[in-house]
Amino acid sequence: MRICVFGAGAIGAYLGACLTERGQHDVVLVARGERLAAMRHGGVRIEGPGAGARTVRVRGADDAAALPAQDVVFLTTKSHDAPRAAAALAKLVGERGTLVTAMNGVPWWYFQGLAGQHQDRILRSVDPDGALGGAIPAAQIVGAVVWTAATMRAPGVIAVEQLLRLPLGEACGGRSARVDGLAATLRDAGVESTALEDIxxxxxxxxxxxxxxxxxxxxxxxxxxxxxxxxxxxxxxxxxxxxxxxxxxxxxxxxxxxxxxxxxxxxxxxxxxxxxxxxxxxxxxxxxxxxxxxxxxxxxxxxxxxxxxxxxxxxxxxxxxxxxxxxxx
Structure with a gap:
């Protein structure tokens, strides 16, 4: 699969390194500035109890628009940075790809595809102009919840205090073969993951x-x-x-x-x-x-x-x- 990790902070770099390390997929990390330079020069260094001490050579890119459509895009930016990336994310995901949101807080899609009086309501606190909600259909979104304690000690150096766990679930609810497959892909990469019916x-x-x-x-x-x-x-x-x-x-x-x-x-x-x-x-x-x-x-x-x-x-x-x-x- 073509996999893009969009946002290479502590979580994104850690996840991208895990996915790259097994060599089973074409993985690219979208980053900028000194983080990108550090990853290109020395890879991603992972340190910490239980995580081992290892360096993983990764592929980095700063221009998401130059990348082809991806099978899976993991969005690991800060939540307030996501609206500015709406157009780039839509292009990366295309008509057939899957966007996995792996950020803190309430996701913009919380009410999308959710039956009830608030169905399809836009949460203005996280998607002020509705850019994200209008760019990517909920049917192409899988939610992820990030459980870990990780810090970027220096550009490209991740201190892991608690190993990454990433439960997944369809934004529209229910179980699916897609989520089961993504959870298996993460487990193959050494990331604990389960498929949930209610993310x-x-x-x-x-x-x-x-x-x-x-x-x-x-x-x-x-x-x-x-x-x-x-x-x-x-x-x-x-x-x-x-x-x-x-x-x-x-x-x-x-x-x-x-x-x-x-x-x-x-x-x-x-x-x-x-x-x-x-x-x-x-x-x-x-x-x-x-x-x-x-x-x-x-x-x-x-x-x-x-x-x-x-x-x-x-x-x-x-x-x-x-x-x-x-x-x-």
Whole structure:
């Protein structure tokens, strides 16, 4: 198969290296700048407990428009970067390819192909102009939920604290031979993957932790374990998660674990800095719209009150404005 990994940050580079390493498919990573230069020069270096220490030579490209149509495109950019890539993604996927979204937060296609009163509604928090929803039909989309703890220590160098797990499911719901095949391809590449009938439930399970721990980490600079073990930090994320569960329930989603179990899951990862805290330190845009922003939009749709999420969302936006103002001085 022709496989493109669109976005070569920590997750994309890690995934692209795994898919390339087995040599069974034609894999290309779309990247830019020093990341692309580093991968072309020295490949992708993977380090960490359980992941081994190895270097994988990969093929990189900076011009997605110059690539032929792909069988599978894994989208691993930050969620706020995806709308700008809508046209390029549509060209890469073509009429027969599959787009696998592997990003944090609520995906833009959440209501596409979903029966009910919100069917085909565009989530403006993640797809402001509807560019993504209009570019790629939901029938060509497979959702993925990224479970790992990985950091780009330097361009092309990935520190893996928790091995990659990537459950998959059709955006339109149900099981399919396509998803079964993609999960098998990932397992062949050493990535744990299962085919799920309802990927939205898995999206919420991951989002449940991200929407609370990520912004609180930006405000406090604490790690996952640091937040979970602090009375104030734990109270803040717990309140946010209780509100988020009410939104999910209003949309027909039930969680397989309770809130304290989910907090414990985050705590076990230890002193890992969230991706949002890493972005804060790197001077990058924080992935907030697809986390708290999308949940606030869904809360408005369902009539669920979410005062703690709204408070933390607003404070995190203020934190970003202060950082950006300090940078300009």
């Amino acid at each position: 939205r439930a898995e999206v919420w399970l991951k989002l449940w932790g991200n929407l609370a721990f990520n912004p609180v980490s930006v405000l406090t600079r604490a790690s996952l374990a640091g937040i979970a073990r602090d009375a104030g930090g734990r109270a803040a994320v717990r309140a946010m998660m209780v509100e988020a569960e009410q939104v999910a329930n209003a949309l027909g989603v039930r969680f397989p674990v309770d809130v304290d179990r989910r907090i414990a899951m985050a705590e076990t990862i230890g002193a890992h800095a969230t991706s949002s805290l890493q972005d804060l330190d790197a001077g990058k845009e924080i992935e907030l719209a697809a986390l708290t922003g999308a949940v606030l939009e869904m809360a408005a749709l369902t009539g669920v009150e979410t005062p703690t999420i709204a408070l933390i969302h607003g404070l995190t936006l203020l934190r970003m404005r202060v950082r950006d103002a300090d940078t300009r001085r």
